[in-house]
Amino acid sequence: MAKATTHLKASASLSTQLIHHPYVAPSSFDSVAIGVHKASTVIFPNVAAMRSRTWQDKSAYTYGLHGTPTTFTLEERLATVEGGRYCILVPSGLAAIALVDLALLQTGDHVLIPENAYGPGKDFACVELEKWGVQCEFFDAQHPADLATRITPKTRLVWLEAPGSVTLEFPDLPALTQVVAKANEGRAALGAGRSIITALDNTWGAGVAFNPFDLGVDVSMQALTKYPSGGGDVLMGSVITRSPELHHEMLMTHMRLGLAVGANDVELVLRGLPSMALRYAHQDATTRALVHWASARDEFDMVFHPASPNSPGHAAWKRDCSGAACLFSVVFKSQFTTAQVDAFCDALQLFQLGYSWAGPISLVVPYGQSAFKHRAWAYEGSVVRFAVGLEGAGDLQADIEQALMAIAV
Ligand SMILES: Cc1ncc(COP(=O)(O)O)c(C=O)c1O
Secondary structure (H helix, E strand, O other), rough: OOOOOOOOOOOHHHHHHHOOOOOOOOOOOOOOOOOOOOOOOOOOOOHHHHHHHOOOOOOOOOOOHHOOHHHHHHHHHHHHHOOOEEEEEEHHHHHHHHHHOOOOOOOOOOEEEEEEOOOHHHHOOOHHHHHHOEEEEEEEEEHHHHHHOOOOOOOOEEEEEOOOOOOOOEEEEOHHHHHHHHHHHHHHHHHHHHHOOEEEOOOOOOOOOOOOOOOOOOOEEEOOOOOOOOOOOOOOOEEEEHHHHHHHHHHHHHHHHHHOHHHHHHHHHHHHHHHHHHHHHHHHHHHHHHHHHHHOOOOEEEEEOOOOOOOOOOOHHHHHHOOHHHHHEEEEEEOOOOHHHHHOOOOOOOEEEEOOOOOOOOEEEEEEEEHHOOOOOOOOOOOEEEOOOOEEEOHHHHHHHHHHHHHHO
C-alpha cells in the first residue's frame, strides 16, 4: 500500500491535491474481468520495501516495466495455454523472435533457421545479428538429416517454425528436436561447449493445435497479434519456456532492453483468449472447405495446407496436430502472368489486401514467384496466400470464384 495521504494540507495547490487525491484500490469488488492496472511508477510504502521487493519471481511489484497484476495474469494464462511454465510479454511477435536471439546468442555463435521461416525473423538474424558476429545459416526443415549436417560446434540456437510461413510445409518437429538432442548428448559426452537450444515460432499452432514442449522444444514464441488477440488490432508477442534457467536468461535481457507492453493491449489479448479455441476451430473448418474446393480448380498447380494429403509434411501434421489454422496458399499455373495474379487479388472483394492473419477479416497477399527461387522449388507460377477470417465459407468461396472469373482468358 502507498503512504497515507491524510497529511495533505488544505493549502496545497490544485495540482498537488489532484495528484495526491486519496485512492484505495477496491478490495470488495469482484468481477470476472481482469483489472487493467496501469503503471510506470509503482509506489512503495517505505524504503525497506523498496530495497527488499523482487519482481523476478512475481512475488512483488516494483516498476511497470517489470510487471503489473494485468501482465502477470496474461503471462500465466499464456503459459497454461502452451503447456509451459514461464512467459515473457513483448510488444510484437517480431520482438519475441529478437528477444530469444539477443538473450541466447553471443559473438561467435551459429544460429540455424528454417529456409521457409517468417522472413523478418530471418532478416533479424542474418542482418542485425551478423553485425555482432553471429553466423546465421538456413536449413531445410522438411529433412531432419539436413539439420544434422549443418550443426557445428558453434551452433547455439536452432529455430523451428510449424508450418513454413508462406508455403505451409509441416515439419517433423519430434525428429528435428531429436537431432538437436543427439548433438547435445555428443557435446555432453565430450564435455564440450554450451548445449544447443531449440526455439519454435508457435504462432500458427497458438497452443491449440499441439503442445510444443511435448514435441521437445525448449522455447516457444508466439505473435499474440494473431490468434490470442483475434481482433486484428493489437501487436504483441510472448516467449514461453519450461526451463527456469532459460526463462531467467531471457527475462534479464527483456528487462535490459526495456520491452514493455501497454496495459490496454494486454487487456485486449486477455479478452480474446477465452474465445481463441472456438475461433481457431471455426476458421480451421472454413479454411478446409475452401482448400477442398480450391484443390479441384484448374487454375492452381498446388494448394498448400497441412491437412491436405498432398501438402508437404501432411503425415507429421496428422500425427502431431489436432487443428490446422486459417492459412492456405495456392500456386497459380505458370500460364497466369504476375499481372493477372495481381489483378485476381485486386478483384477479390471480401479478402482484403493486408499482412497478418487470424483476425475477423479474410486477407490475401500475392508473393509472386521470385521469393521461393532460392530453395528447391518445383513451381513456376505465382504464389498467393489466403488468411481466412470469420466470414461464411460460401461467401468466401464465391469471392474467390468471381475473382478467378475476372482474370479468365
Ligand atoms: C509466423 C509469424 N511469426 C511472427 C510474426 C510477427 O508478428 P508481429 O507482426 O506481431 O511482429 C508473424 C507476423 O505475420 C508471423 O506470421
